[in-house]
Amino acid sequence: MRYFKAFSFSILFLLNISILVAQDNYVEQNYTKTEVDIPMRDGINLHTTIYSPKDTSQDFPILMQRTPYSSRPYGKGEFKKRIGPNEHLMKEGYIVVYQDVRGRWMSEGVYDNMRAYIPNKKGKQIDEASDTYDTIEWLVNNVENNNGKVGVWGISYPGFYSTYSLLSNHPALTAVSPQAPIGDFYFDDFHHNGAYLLSYWLATTVFGYMKDEPTDKAWYADKFPNIGTQDQYQFFLENMPLSKLDKFYGEDNVFWQQLKEHPNYDEFWQSRGIIQHLDEIDIQPAVMTVGGLFDAEDLYGPLHTYSEIEKHNDFYNIFVFGPWSHGQWASTRKRQAVGNVYFGDDISNNYQKDIETPFFNYFLKDKGNVDELSEAQIFDTGKKEWNAYQVWPPQNTTEKTFFLGENQSLTSTANPxxxxxFVSDPKKPVPYSEDIKVVFTPRKYMxxxxxxxxxxxxxxxxxxAVLEEDMKFVGDIIANLNVSTTETATDWVVKVIDVFPADAKDTEEVQDHLKMSNYHMMVRSEVMRGRFRNSFEKPEPFQPNKKTQVNIELQDIxxxxxxxxxxxxxxxxxxxxLIDMNPQTYVDNIFKAKTEDFQKQTHTVFGDSKLVFYEVK
Incomplete structure (x- = not known):
């Protein structure tokens, strides 16, 4: 019997291994890979990898991603383990295309970080819309067994290129899904309301260095600064002001130089924002924008992409907003958590199966239906359940106003x-988290x-006080702060927090030093660099000790x-x-502030300050 059990175990083990190998080899077994250089209208070639189903008995739609992060693996016989937005779509049968955008990896040309859109292009003028158009035109005319329909998807930067594809206005473009799309670098990723996201500093390496020629190697890999510590808080404290960071990045880091030279929302940043052009779409593709309610990188982008398309166009346009950090909906992990907070099982898997797959299948294959997909499918991060809305944000809301009161209270009446x-000391700034390590981009703090x-x-x-009944808030939150400061400059940060009861139960995600009992979960937060309180284009100092209003819009919940x-x-x-330290004395450009500009100041918040929420019953 002992030998029989051992034999049975061996067979079972080998069977499991063979299943895993088959899964790993699925793409190679079922797809043919082709690499081509597609010519653009100005003669530049963009490296493109095409995975075509080996089944040639029928025509398939094209599903494309354009990326600055590489279409690897390169070379004949080298296959991705998974292609397309999810495994279900991979097994449905699509012609899946990956393209290195202009100036990145194996593509020719010059890279431009969030390249500006050019309306009414003439001759050989190019932008990402023209590159998308030229690529789609080549694909539908040269790839065998395609059905003439093209979809585009991508997460984060590829999400930006997905949004941009709408402006290509190519008639074959039928379905587009911008997911966590960058919308504007001044309000997402590298800035929030004019404050520089210092914790994203390392990401400057990836976007700052140009390559000389097509390459399959990460040309910037040896450019990452060696900061010599895992304590990010202490590192940046010791390298304040920002000008001290110049020793890590030279003049050849183009993006670092651009950040330093454009501290205000000037033409440089404005021209790169893509959302402002979404009233110029002349075709009728279906659009599904996807975002994460706890996306630390791109929260502004998906919200404004959806709302601007909704405002200016009448084609099919839906929005999915789930309990995810950046791109987490593409994961196949069973348990869904952001940091310490667990939201449920199979949330991402069910999204892929029940929302993303039906969307592309219906519009690219005429398969199934989308009747069950609501206009807005939004996760309630307090009750931990999905809500379906006819539009986002919902319209049947009432304003709920809280004033800042005595004895640390929130009240219904103002007391000016x-x-x-409080005293704010640049030498002892408030940490954004208890757990500050050196990371590429922080996410769990949300x-x-x-x-x-x-x-x-x-x-x-x-x-x-302890709530006697549920309160449900939707949409954005407006903080109208009445404040003063003893000097001429400061930032204002507002955090909205859900304080759990004493009997809240722990889950396996909770860090060892924490308990969910009385947990203070951050639901939403935002910063306003005070100099931009009236205009992002024209900063201005505070008048010392003068009561001043600062308005902060916190993104949707x-x-x-x-x-x-x-x-x-x-x-x-x-x-x-998370953000760089404000000197608290006004200087023209904080990137060029001197050590002596950083001063301890006293700030005041008045009792007629308020926060406005939108409540649904």
């Missing part, structure tokens, strides 16, 4: 005579426990603060090193 003060911040003297805290919980607001003036 009441005020709180749901972090905020108790550590509430205990600091430079963080103001206001909260409701769909969250139920449950009975037994509390709603808390935290206000502070540093958030380090």
């Amino acid at each position: 005579k009441f005020k709180n003060t 749901t972090d426990d905020q108790r550590f911040a509430a205990r600091r003297p430079d963080v103001l805290v206001y909260e409701t 769909n969250h139920t603060f449950k009975k037994g919980h509390k709603l808390q607001i935290q206000i502070q003036s540093s958030w380090f090193p």
